[in-house]
Amino acid sequence: MIQVKYFGLIAEAANCNSENVAEENKTLSQILSDLTSRHQLGDYNFQVAVNKKIVSNLSDHVLSDGDEIAFLPPFSGG
């Protein structure tokens, strides 16, 4: 199972703060593509973190059971 968290503008657009998705041997890019289309996030700008680290090369990333994915819109602290 993979836990997915949504923040800020993305949580609002997805109307969801967090959910669990079954891994089913999917890659990170497949899971992201599924979630992006299910929540209609295609027009939004976001970065993705896995286990609290930003992933820059999404297609190369291999997921493990228990990983935590986060959808992060542009940071605006301060």
Place this chain on the structure above:
Amino acid sequence: MKKVFLEGAISPEFIADSIAKHQGKHSIGAHNIFLGQVRGDEVDGKKVESIEFTSYEEMANEKLHEIREAAFEKFDLTCIHIYHSLGNVKVGGICIFVFVSAPRRKQVYEATEWLVNQVKTEVPIFGKEIFENEESQWKVNS
């Protein structure tokens, strides 16, 4: 891990107390403080009344720890304190407090600016500007 996030605005008393706590550290010769205040911007005739801050706290705390470690490597500092608000902060309230101390002056100016820039660009904190009419828009850092 040092505590960074505080609920609501950061009070002047909290800031004064932080300064007072350094009076026993006699290697320090210079302090520098950055305070970020919620600005009442006007957008299309609507005035910002407050900012609602949220964060991916677990990641933010890890990132802030890395930023602190990097700052100690980069600059000759005695101590660093970073505080940021979560939840609602009204216009005029302080939402970020960065406090840097060192033996000498030059390092604290450079380190403060570097730290504030790092917090704004690298830490997952999200601000939502709430207008007087209860509409809102997500803050964008410039």
